[in-house]
Amino acid sequence: MTEYALVVEGLTKSFGGKPAVREVSFKAAKGEITGFLGPNGAGKTTTLRMSLGVIGPDRGRAELFGRAPDAAGMDRVGFLPEERGVYRKMTAEAVIVFFARLKGVPAGEARRRARDYLERFGLADAAKKKIKELSKGMAQKVQIIAAIVHEPEFIILDEPFSGLDPVNQALLEQMIREQAEAGRTVLFSTHVMEHAERLCDRIILMARGQKVFDGTVNEALAQVPRxxxxxxxxxxxxxxxxxxxxxxxxxxxxxxxxxxxxxxxxxxxxxxxxxxxxxxxxxxxxxxxxxxRPHLHDAFVALVGEEGARELEASAEDN
Amino acid sequence: MRAIYLIARREYLSYVATWGFWLGLLSVPVFATLGASIPGWIESSQPTRYFAVIDETGMGLEQVIRDRRVEARREAVRDQVETLTRFIGEEAERQAALDAFDANPNTSQAASDAFEAVGFPGLGENLDLEGRDAVMVGAPGADLNDLRPYISGDATIETSEGPRALYAAFAFRPSDTHPLEVVYLSENVTNRDLRNEIVRIVREHLRDQALLERGLTAAEVDTLLGLRLDVTSLLASPDADADTEVTTLDRAPFIVAIILGFILWLAIFSVANMLLTSMIEEKGGKIIEVLLSTARFHEILIGKLGGVAAMSLTLFAIWGVVGGVLTALGGAALSTVNPDLVGVLGVVFDPVLLGAALIFFIAGYLMYGAIFLAMGSLCDTLQDAQTLMSPVIWTLMLPLLFLFFSLEASDSTVVRIASWVPVWTPFVMMARLPADPPLWEVLGAGALMVFTTVLVLWAAAAVFRQGALRQADADTVRRWFKLGGKKG
CATH class of the missing domain: 3.30.70 (Alpha-Beta Plaits)
Incomplete structure (x- = not known):
C-alpha cells in the first residue's frame, strides 16, 4: 500500500510547441491537504489533467493510488475541474445522482446521499429546482457536492474558490477541513494564497510551468526574510x-x-x-x-521574483 | 460500459422526457395533414373568377367557348369516374360505369348513374361536377373599354353569389395578319390559367373549322384528333413469354426506396443537428470537463451518440407501430374492396427495404453524428459552428440531387459512382436497391461505408478530445485549412 494518493514525476507537456508544464514532480500524501499554487497559466490545470490521465504527458508519469490512472482509480477520486458547469435543465438532486451513479454509487444510495449533502450544504429546498433556477453560488455548491457525493478517498479541486462569494468561500474551506478530518486526501489548486495558508499541510508553488517550491507552509514562510x-x-x-x-x-x-x-x-x-x-x-x-508576520504571498514573491508576483496579481484581478 | 449507459440514458431522457418531444411527434401527422390539405384549401378558398367574352369577329366564339368548357368539364368528371372505378373492380365494372355515364348527357346525373351501375351509388357525391373556379358571364358592355370599370371593381355584375367584379375580359377581333386578334384584360398579371384555357379552346375550334373546310366530316375530325397509340410496358425477362406487364405495383418499390432515401436524409440531418446543438450547449455550459472527470472521451462520445440514436429509434418505433396498426386496419379494409391494393402496402412495408433503411440509418447517423459532435466540441456558439458546417452541409446536400436522378435513371453511371461514395452510400444505395444492383456492389459499397464510419468515429474522437479540453477550436480548423485568413 502506497502512502501517497498521487505521485507525479517529471511531467512535461507542450501545446503547439509552447511548453505548458516542465519537469514537474510532487507527491500528495494520504490524509493531507495539499495546495497547488500559482498564477493563471502556471501549468496547474494541465498538471492536474495529466495526473488524472485526462491528457497524456509528453514526458514523465503519474501514479494514482500506486498505478497509472485508470477507470478504477478515477472512481476513487472526486474531481472538480476549473472549467465546470452542470446541466441547467436538470434538478439539483438529479445532477448529483447522475454524477454519483457515474462513479458507481447505486441509484437508491445516490438519491439518499444527494438529499443528505444538499441538506448539509443548506440546499434542501433547492433539491427539486432546476439548476437554471438557482443562483450562481448555489449552482457551484451543487457542483462541489457532485464531485464528492461518491465519498472519494482523494478529492482534487481545481480553483474551487473562484466565483464564490466570501460566505461560500468560508463554507468551502470548512468542507475541505471536514473532508480532511474524515481521513480523505485533498489537493486543490488556487492562485489565492490566503486559502492555502489557512488550509494546507503542504504546498506546491508553480510558476511558468515549473515547480518552484514543494514543502510545508512553514517551510515556505521560512524562505521570506523577516x-x-x-x-x-x-x-x-x-x-x-x-x-x-x-x-x-x-x-x-x-x-x-x-x-x-x-x-x-x-x-x-x-x-x-x-x-x-x-x-x-x-x-x-x-x-x-x-x-x-510573513505570508505565502511574500514567499511566492521571494521565490519567483516581482514578475511572478505581477502574474499572481493579474490572476486575482481576472477572477 | 456504466458511463456509456448512464450518459446515453441521460441524453435519451433529456429529449424523450420533455413535452417538446411528444409535441414534435404529434406535430408530424398534423403538419403532414396540413401540408396535404393546403393545396386543396387554396384551390377551394379561391373566389370564383368571373369573365366575359366580347366577340367582334361574328364567329360565335362566345357560344363555342361556353360549349367547349361544358364538354371539357364532362370529360374531367368522366376521368374522375374512371379513376374511382379502378379501386372498385376489374375492367368489366369500369366499363359498365363508363357506359352508364356516357348514356346520360346530364353530367351530374351521369356520375350518379355510373356509380349506381357498379353498386356504389353514394360515391359520386364528392366529385367536382361544376368546376366553379372560373365562370363565364354575359359581357356587361359592347367593347373592352365598357368592361374596364367592372374589372377595376368600380362596377359589378350580378351573380348567384351576389354583386361581383369581373376577373378578366377577352376581346376577339379580326386580324389582317393572324386568324384572330385576342386581347386579354385583367388586373391579375401572374395567373395565366384562364387566359391559356380560353386561348386553347379558340385555337382548337379554329383548327377544327380549318379541317372541316378542307372537306373532312365531323366524325373524321374527331377520329383524327382522337388518335391514340396502344402502349404496353413490359418487364423484360430472358424468356419472351415470361415478360410481364409493368404496373404501378412494379414502380412502387423504386418510389418507396427514393422516399425512404429522403426520409433517411432528413432523419440523419435532423438528428446530427440535435447532437451538434447539444454538444455546443454542453461546451458552453462547461459540462464536458466535469464529465471527463468521471468518464473517458470515447465513453462520452459513444454515450451521446447512443442516447440520441435511442431517441431516434423510439421515434421510428412509435411510427412503426402506428404505421403497422394503420396498415393492418387499412389492409383489411382494402382487401374487401380490392385485394390487389394490399400488394401496394406490401411494397411500402417491404422488410428488405425497411431493414436496409435501418442499416443505412445507423451507418449514416454514426458518420454524420460523429462529425457533428466533433464540430460541436470545437465551438462555443452556433455562429462558430456555421462556418465549419458549410462543407459538411454541401456534402450532405449532394446526395439529394442523386436521389432525384435515380428516380429516372437508377442505373446511370453517375448514380452508381455516387452510391460508392461512403458518405452518400446510405442515401443513394438505398434508392438503387429496388433496381437489384449486383450483390458485389451492395456489399462492396456497404463495406466501404462501414470502414469509413469507423475511420470517422476514430477521427471524431481525436477532434473531440482536443475540442472538449479547449486545446483546439473553430479558428484552429480554419487555420488548418487556411480558410479563415486571420490568425487568431
Missing part, C-alpha cells in the same frame, strides 16, 4: 542603532511630519526581539514597533 516596521520622531539615531541588523529603508514621514517610518529587513538568524532590545538599550523614542 521584517520589522518601526516609526520614530525625526532626529532619532535609528540608522546608527539598527543598520547592523539588516537592510533599513526610510519609508518617509507621516502626514504631519511628527515621525519617520522605517522598514528593517532582518539578516538571516536575527530575531525581532534582538532589535527591540537594541532600541531600548539605545534609548530610541519609538512610536511604533511591529514585527511583520
Amino acid at each position: 521584517q520589522v516596521l518601526l516609526a520614530a520622531p525625526p532626529g532619532e539615531p535609528v540608522e546608527d542603532v539598527l543598520s547592523g541588523f539588516g537592510e533599513l529603508v526610510n519609508e518617509g514621514e507621516d502626514e504631519d511630519g511628527a515621525e519617520i517610518n522605517w522598514r528593517l529587513t532582518l539578516n538571516a538568524g536575527i530575531e525581532s526581539q534582538a532589535v527591540l532590545r537594541a532600541c531600548v538599550e539605545a534609548g530610541l523614542k519609538l512610536t511604533h514597533f511591529e514585527p511583520r
Whole structure:
C-alpha cells in the first residue's frame, strides 16, 4: 500500500510547441491537504489533467493510488475541474445522482446521499429546482457536492474558490477541513494564497510551468526574510542603532511630519526581539514597533521574483 | 460500459422526457395533414373568377367557348369516374360505369348513374361536377373599354353569389395578319390559367373549322384528333413469354426506396443537428470537463451518440407501430374492396427495404453524428459552428440531387459512382436497391461505408478530445485549412 494518493514525476507537456508544464514532480500524501499554487497559466490545470490521465504527458508519469490512472482509480477520486458547469435543465438532486451513479454509487444510495449533502450544504429546498433556477453560488455548491457525493478517498479541486462569494468561500474551506478530518486526501489548486495558508499541510508553488517550491507552509514562510516596521520622531539615531541588523529603508514621514517610518529587513538568524532590545538599550523614542508576520504571498514573491508576483496579481484581478 | 449507459440514458431522457418531444411527434401527422390539405384549401378558398367574352369577329366564339368548357368539364368528371372505378373492380365494372355515364348527357346525373351501375351509388357525391373556379358571364358592355370599370371593381355584375367584379375580359377581333386578334384584360398579371384555357379552346375550334373546310366530316375530325397509340410496358425477362406487364405495383418499390432515401436524409440531418446543438450547449455550459472527470472521451462520445440514436429509434418505433396498426386496419379494409391494393402496402412495408433503411440509418447517423459532435466540441456558439458546417452541409446536400436522378435513371453511371461514395452510400444505395444492383456492389459499397464510419468515429474522437479540453477550436480548423485568413 502506497502512502501517497498521487505521485507525479517529471511531467512535461507542450501545446503547439509552447511548453505548458516542465519537469514537474510532487507527491500528495494520504490524509493531507495539499495546495497547488500559482498564477493563471502556471501549468496547474494541465498538471492536474495529466495526473488524472485526462491528457497524456509528453514526458514523465503519474501514479494514482500506486498505478497509472485508470477507470478504477478515477472512481476513487472526486474531481472538480476549473472549467465546470452542470446541466441547467436538470434538478439539483438529479445532477448529483447522475454524477454519483457515474462513479458507481447505486441509484437508491445516490438519491439518499444527494438529499443528505444538499441538506448539509443548506440546499434542501433547492433539491427539486432546476439548476437554471438557482443562483450562481448555489449552482457551484451543487457542483462541489457532485464531485464528492461518491465519498472519494482523494478529492482534487481545481480553483474551487473562484466565483464564490466570501460566505461560500468560508463554507468551502470548512468542507475541505471536514473532508480532511474524515481521513480523505485533498489537493486543490488556487492562485489565492490566503486559502492555502489557512488550509494546507503542504504546498506546491508553480510558476511558468515549473515547480518552484514543494514543502510545508512553514517551510515556505521560512524562505521570506523577516521584517520589522518601526516609526520614530525625526532626529532619532535609528540608522546608527539598527543598520547592523539588516537592510533599513526610510519609508518617509507621516502626514504631519511628527515621525519617520522605517522598514528593517532582518539578516538571516536575527530575531525581532534582538532589535527591540537594541532600541531600548539605545534609548530610541519609538512610536511604533511591529514585527511583520510573513505570508505565502511574500514567499511566492521571494521565490519567483516581482514578475511572478505581477502574474499572481493579474490572476486575482481576472477572477 | 456504466458511463456509456448512464450518459446515453441521460441524453435519451433529456429529449424523450420533455413535452417538446411528444409535441414534435404529434406535430408530424398534423403538419403532414396540413401540408396535404393546403393545396386543396387554396384551390377551394379561391373566389370564383368571373369573365366575359366580347366577340367582334361574328364567329360565335362566345357560344363555342361556353360549349367547349361544358364538354371539357364532362370529360374531367368522366376521368374522375374512371379513376374511382379502378379501386372498385376489374375492367368489366369500369366499363359498365363508363357506359352508364356516357348514356346520360346530364353530367351530374351521369356520375350518379355510373356509380349506381357498379353498386356504389353514394360515391359520386364528392366529385367536382361544376368546376366553379372560373365562370363565364354575359359581357356587361359592347367593347373592352365598357368592361374596364367592372374589372377595376368600380362596377359589378350580378351573380348567384351576389354583386361581383369581373376577373378578366377577352376581346376577339379580326386580324389582317393572324386568324384572330385576342386581347386579354385583367388586373391579375401572374395567373395565366384562364387566359391559356380560353386561348386553347379558340385555337382548337379554329383548327377544327380549318379541317372541316378542307372537306373532312365531323366524325373524321374527331377520329383524327382522337388518335391514340396502344402502349404496353413490359418487364423484360430472358424468356419472351415470361415478360410481364409493368404496373404501378412494379414502380412502387423504386418510389418507396427514393422516399425512404429522403426520409433517411432528413432523419440523419435532423438528428446530427440535435447532437451538434447539444454538444455546443454542453461546451458552453462547461459540462464536458466535469464529465471527463468521471468518464473517458470515447465513453462520452459513444454515450451521446447512443442516447440520441435511442431517441431516434423510439421515434421510428412509435411510427412503426402506428404505421403497422394503420396498415393492418387499412389492409383489411382494402382487401374487401380490392385485394390487389394490399400488394401496394406490401411494397411500402417491404422488410428488405425497411431493414436496409435501418442499416443505412445507423451507418449514416454514426458518420454524420460523429462529425457533428466533433464540430460541436470545437465551438462555443452556433455562429462558430456555421462556418465549419458549410462543407459538411454541401456534402450532405449532394446526395439529394442523386436521389432525384435515380428516380429516372437508377442505373446511370453517375448514380452508381455516387452510391460508392461512403458518405452518400446510405442515401443513394438505398434508392438503387429496388433496381437489384449486383450483390458485389451492395456489399462492396456497404463495406466501404462501414470502414469509413469507423475511420470517422476514430477521427471524431481525436477532434473531440482536443475540442472538449479547449486545446483546439473553430479558428484552429480554419487555420488548418487556411480558410479563415486571420490568425487568431
